[in-house]
Amino acid sequence: MTIKNILIAGGGMMGKNIAFVFSSNPDYAITVYDLFPTDVDSGIRKNCAQLVSKGIITEEELSARLSRIAFTTDIDDGLAAQADLVIEAVFEDMQVKRETFAKLEERCRPDTIFCTNTSVMSPSEISAELKHRERFVGTHFWNPGHLIPLVEVVKSDATSDETAETVMEVLKAVGKEPVLCKKDVPGFIANRMQHALWREAISIVENGIADPETVDKAVRYSFGLRLPQLGPLENSDMIGTQLTYNIHSYILEHIEDSHTSSPILGQMLDEGKMGFKSGEGFMKWTPEAVERSNAELNEYLIRMLYGK
């Protein structure tokens, strides 16, 4: 199928960045649909400010890309009927997502590809009541969506191979690094690993083995440093499967395997320690430190991805 018209449902943080990603292809006409009026143009300009200031895209290129992105609050203005591909990025709420796709299914062609940007919800469950479930697939973009290359393409229990392949190709063509998650499992691929690490990090603090700053430092200055170059399985091959086997035989029984959230997280919530939002979580955060952390992350990603 030739993709030309792309509809993004939900013009929040992710929707805007996803629209920007697709705008790299001049053949695409992109429309962002939201229930509420949203200044998509200014939002994207703000998110892309560092890309422009570092010379990765010019002001003219940004303006040309923005000219390919329209915005509507009217789902009945005919754009849904023209859409070849829809990416939903509305609130992370099962009912809201199901209702959004039900509305879209009434208005789109039966072969329009439907994608959900859910972070954690099951694509099978979101699409359960749709008529054409084979054209539905998860596309989990990572935040910040305009920078992080990974998109997890998650097959539901009914997604056709053709749908998954088309979406993988479309994502590759706009510069993303899509990976196929063959089964609809909670956390897909990357969040399962990320949260296995966070569970252990929190457990180390909870058990008085190290303080939060030390835990983060231990990651930053060791395996965290080489992770972008060396994934865990290549690393396992590098040290040898025998050593991996022996290490796991010794250590796994000592590693956190709780199936519930840590009590210290619950305690922090009771004490109003919400992280950046309240100025304290595992660590203390002044407004300046919050701003610095966010800016430094973007700077780092741009340096890693573009060498600038």
Ligand SMILES: NC(=O)c1ccc[n+]([C@@H]2O[C@H](COP(=O)([O-])OP(=O)(O)OC[C@H]3O[C@@H](n4cnc5c(N)ncnc54)[C@H](O)[C@@H]3O)[C@@H](O)[C@H]2O)c1
């Ligand atoms: N924020 C992240 O880090 C992140 C990362 C990956 C995936 N996601 C997922 O992306 C989706 C969007 O997240 P976000 O952070 O952009 O949220 P957001 O709150 O910034 O944006 C959601 C937008 O959806 C709109 N909306 C709500 N209901 C709607 C409806 N019925 N029809 C049309 N528009 C509607 C809202 O008005 C809002 O503009 C969620 O499913 C979220 O889990 C978020």
